[in-house]
Amino acid sequence: MPPLTRWFLKAALVYLILALFTGIFLALPETIPIPGLFPVYFHMLTFGWLTQLIFGIALWMFPKYSIAKPRGHEWLGWATFILLNGGLILRIIFEPLHSSTPSPLSSWMLVIAALLQWMAGLAFVANTWPRIRVK
Amino acid sequence: MPRLSVYFVRASLIYLLIGFTLGGLLLANKGIMVSRVIWALLPIHIELAFVGWMIQLAMGIAFWILPRFSRGLARGDERLSWLAFVFVNTGILFVALQISEIAGLAFAGRILETVGLIAFAIGNWKRIKPLDLHH
Numbered sequence: 001m002p003p004l005t006r007w008f009l010k011a012a013l014v015y016l017i018l019a020l021f022t023g024i025f026l027a028l029p030e031t032i033p034i035p036g037l038f039p040v041y042f043h044m045l046t047f048g049w050l051t052q053l054i055f056g057i058a059l060w061m062f063p064k065y066s067i068a069k070p071r072g073h074e075w076l077g078w079a080t081f082i083l084l085n086g087g088l089i090l091r092i093i094f095e096p097l098h099s100s101t102p103s104p105l106s107s108w109m110l111v112i113a114a115l116l117q118w119m120a121g122l123a124f125v126a127n128t129w130p131r132i133r134v135k
Numbered sequence: 136m137p138r139l140s141v142y143f144v145r146a147s148l149i150y151l152l153i154g155f156t157l158g159g160l161l162l163a164n165k166g167i168m169v170s171r172v173i174w175a176l177l178p179i180h181i182e183l184a185f186v187g188w189m190i191q192l193a194m195g196i197a198f199w200i201l202p203r204f205s206r207g208l209a210r211g212d213e214r215l216s217w218l219a220f221v222f223v224n225t226g227i228l229f230v231a232l233q234i235s236e237i238a239g240l241a242f243a244g245r246i247l248e249t250v251g252l253i254a255f256a257i258g259n260w261k262r263i264k265p266l267d268l269h270h
Contacts, residue, residue, distance in 0.1 A: 046184065046185075046189075050189065051188075051189075054189070054192065063136055091162065094166075095162075095165070098165070098166065106166070107166040107167050108166065108167075109166070110162055110163065110165055110166025110167075111162075111163045111166040111167055113162060113166075114158075114159040114160070114161075114162035114163040114166070115159065115163070117155065117158070117159060117162070118155050118156060118158075118159035120155075121151055121152060121155035121156075122152065122155075124151075125148045125151060125152055128148065129145070129148060132136065132141055132144045132145055132148070133136065133141060134136060134137070134138050134141050135136055
């Protein structure tokens with residue numbers, strides 16, 4: 001298993017555990033509701049866990065790009081990892097903050113989080129697309 | 136990778152890009168409100184991310200890696216899986232077009248998706264078996 005896949009998979013597992021703890025918190029019978037926490041919980045599961053797991057496995061298992069570059073452009077793979085996790089961490093911090101006490105900082109952090117996550121998708125597709133071919 | 140899997144996976148990557156773009160717009164709009172109308176994109180974002188990206192990717196990979204038959208057609212009768220590809224993608228488009236507020240589109244889309252998924256399950260049911268080591 002290539003090093004980048006291990007990073008993707010371990011990060012995915014961390015988000016899964018975080019999401020499950022958040023789920024427990026959200027289900028507590030008596031808790032102070034934190035606005036913006038539910039979308040964070042949902043995206044930790046779907047983006048941090050599922051999508052990140054898929055990205056890691058795809059990088060490892062999809063048909064090779066070439067003999068010299070079996071996994072395409074390494075830098076694009078690392079860029080995907082950094083952008084995905086950078087964007088998601090910003091979201092986890094600032095979405096609940098912005099929902100309870102909006103500020104110019106939290107506003108811009110959400111915009112940056114959106115941009116980083118979108119760019120992660122773009123980088124993954126750019127690196128993966130040439131590997132999807134008939135054999 | 137068989138041709139049908141290439142179609143499934145490439146279609147899923149296209150939906151990933153569109154789904155991520157809509158998700159980015161939704162999150163950025165939460166940070167800096169440009170228009171309330173953007174909220175109307177939420178069901179489409181969910182549809183493209185779940186059915187378009189994740190479910191369709193799973194179908195493509197399953198068609199590729201499920202055990203093949205040692206006699207006759209390696210992947211059995213592929214027609215049902217091709218039908219699934221057409222139905223699921225038409226269904227996704229119909230569900231996404233619900234934004235046009237044409238009555239019944241989302242309902243028709245869900246039916247197409249369900250029929251497509253059933254066709255896929257029937258078409259690949261017998262491939263869910265132990266590996267055939269004696270051929």
